Amino acid sequence: MNRSAIVLISMLSIGLSEAWGHAFAFQTTLRAGLPGGGDWEIGLGNANSAQMSTAQFGYEATGQQYWRDNALPQTFRIGYDAVTRQAYTAVENSRGQEVRLNLANNGPLLRDDAIWTLPAAGFWVSATPRGGNPSASWVVVDNLTLAPNVVLRSGALPQEVRASQPNGIPFAQASNTLVLDASGNQGSWYVQGQIRFSGLVSQGGNAGRSSLQFFLNATGENTPEPETMGLIGAGLVLMGLVRRKNNGKRV
Numbered sequence: 001m002n003r004s005a006i007v008l009i010s011m012l013s014i015g016l017s018e019a020w021g022h023a024f025a026f027q028t029t030l031r032a033g034l035p036g037g038g039d040w041e042i043g044l045g046n047a048n049s050a051q052m053s054t055a056q057f058g059y060e061a062t063g064q065q066y067w068r069d070n071a072l073p074q075t076f077r078i079g080y081d082a083v084t085r086q087a088y089t090a091v092e093n094s095r096g097q098e099v100r101l102n103l104a105n106n107g108p109l110l111r112d113d114a115i116w117t118l119p120a121a122g123f124w125v126s127a128t129p130r131g132g133n134p135s136a137s138w139v140v141v142d143n144l145t146l147a148p149n150v151v152l153r154s155g156a157l158p159q160e161v162r163a164s165q166p167n168g169i170p171f172a173q174a175s176n177t178l179v180l181d182a183s184g185n186q187g188s189w190y191v192q193g194q195i196r197f198s199g200l201v202s203q204g205g206n207a208g209r210s211s212l213q214f215f216l217n218a219t220g221e222n223t224p225e226p227e228t229m230g231l232i233g234a235g236l237v238l239m240g241l242v243r244r245k246n247n248g249k250r251v
Contacts, residue, residue, distance in 0.1 A: 023222070024107055025046060025218065026044065026045065026080075027043075027045055028042075028044050030042055030213065030214045031209070031210045031212065041056060042054060042099065043089075057091060066094060071138075073194035073196050076090065076192070077190050077191070078218075079147065082112060086102045087102070111187065112183050113181070113187070117219050117221070120175060122217025123217070124173035125163040126163050127139055127168070127212055128212075129206075135166070135199050135205045136198075137164065137206070137211065137212060138164035138197075139197050139214060141161045141194070142160040142161075145191075146190070151180070163212075
């Protein structure tokens with residue numbers, strides 16, 4: 001391979017890396033718990049629950065309380081802070097105090113115009129009977145809003161996502177994938193809403209540990225800059241010219 005071809009391949013490699021190599025993904029889980037703990041209740045990580053950092057967010061009959069009684073709503077916020085380069089999950093406990101987890105983006109820097117995708121398949125709630133003893137319990141996520149100046153490129157925030165058992169739908173997800181543009185907010189965004197649980201053991205029901213839960217996944221990725229795409233295009237053209245020249249020499 002001649003020197004020109006090597007240079008062109010290097011150009012293309014750099015261009016492709018710049019265009020598609022910068023991404024950051026995270027997953028959040030909120031789960032209703034047993035009295036006195038017994039299960040981690042807020043999770044935040046890059047992939048699945050086994051790799052998540054967790055914070056205790058159970059129900060305590062006395063002392064510090066987290067999940068509220070009687071299906072009362074609690075505010076949560078899930079998002080990305082472009083200044084600190086951290087994904088975060090925050091939930092207000094029953095006393096209005098915020099419990100928060102952070103997850104650092106230790107990879108390449110996401111630009112302010114990075115596009116975030118929240119897939120419908122990763123935006124869901126479930127109500128699962130435990131121990132073969134189902135009871136009337138449910139989880140609802142509603143009153144969802146986006147951070148100011150964040151634009152939905154496609155999809156729409158659901159009005160409500162609900163799961164219940166034993167006589168309802170035990171699993172439900174958002175109806176469409178959300179694509180967010182946070183460039184108007186310097187790259188930071190969040191989804192805020194309310195979550196309610198009913199039928200917990202602490203409330204006389206049988207739902208405990210991870211019987212009632214909510215998941216949200218998000219991936220941010222830099223969009224190719226015009227100059228980067230121009231570099232790739234120029235490299236492809238030059239590669240074709242070099243190849244044509246080399247073919248001519250073989251004749």
